[in-house]
Amino acid sequence: MQQPRIWLVEDEQSIADTLVYMLQQEGFQVSVFGRGLPALEAAAHQAPDVAILDVGLPDISGFELCRRLLTRYPALPVLFLTARSDEVDKLLGLEIGADDYIAKPFSPREVCARVRTVLRRLQKFAAPSPVVRVGEFVLDEQAAAISWFGQPLNLTRYEFLLLKTLLHAPGRVFSVSS
Numbered sequence: 001m002q003q004p005r006i007w008l009v010e011d012e013q014s015i016a017d018t019l020v021y022m023l024q025q026e027g028f029q030v031s032v033f034g035r036g037l038p039a040l041e042a043a044a045h046q047a048p049d050v051a052i053l054d055v056g057l058p059d060i061s062g063f064e065l066c067r068r069l070l071t072r073y074p075a076l077p078v079l080f081l082t083a084r085s086d087e088v089d090k091l092l093g094l095e096i097g098a099d100d101y102i103a104k105p106f107s108p109r110e111v112c113a114r115v116r117t118v119l120r121r122l123q124k125f126a127a128p129s130p131v132v133r134v135g136e137f138v139l140d141e142q143a144a145a146i147s148w149f150g151q152p153l154n155l156t157r158y159e160f161l162l163l164k165t166l167l168h169a170p171g172r173v174f175s176v177s178s
Helices: 013-025 036-043 062-072 087-095 108-124 157-168
Strands: 005-009 029-033 050-053 078-082 100-103 131-134 137-140 145-148
Touching (some): 013 029, 062 087
Parallel strands (some): 005 050
Antiparallel strands (some): 131 137, 137 145
């Protein structure tokens, strides 16, 4: 299983070091950016699983960075970790799309717990795998095909739907009416 990729965009090195240590101890792969623009450049090639952003970055506002990242990756979980703790800043961060807003000073363990929570929520709504394996049956819903022992089955539409229903609920007994 691949480690979740966390991007930490934080210009204070001591804070970044503490968080990197804690996140790595939790099994996350962490990339640190001391400025926002390098994170945007990296986002052109690959998205993180979670982005943790400071608001007060030296080159670009964390709010603007969040907007740009969410324009490219609308489902990207974003957490703000910042010294700006005014209600207006918190509301702005959440309204532009952040999933959480943590004010400094903070607990590194709490940040890790919030990252795990966001990832858990994301996994609940992840699209199911289009390929289902039950015993020697392989169901590919996107291709509308079922194979048995590696051999494709030539099924009518009704047979496909019936077998698909059975494969999604192995061991369940269905009545004729259901």
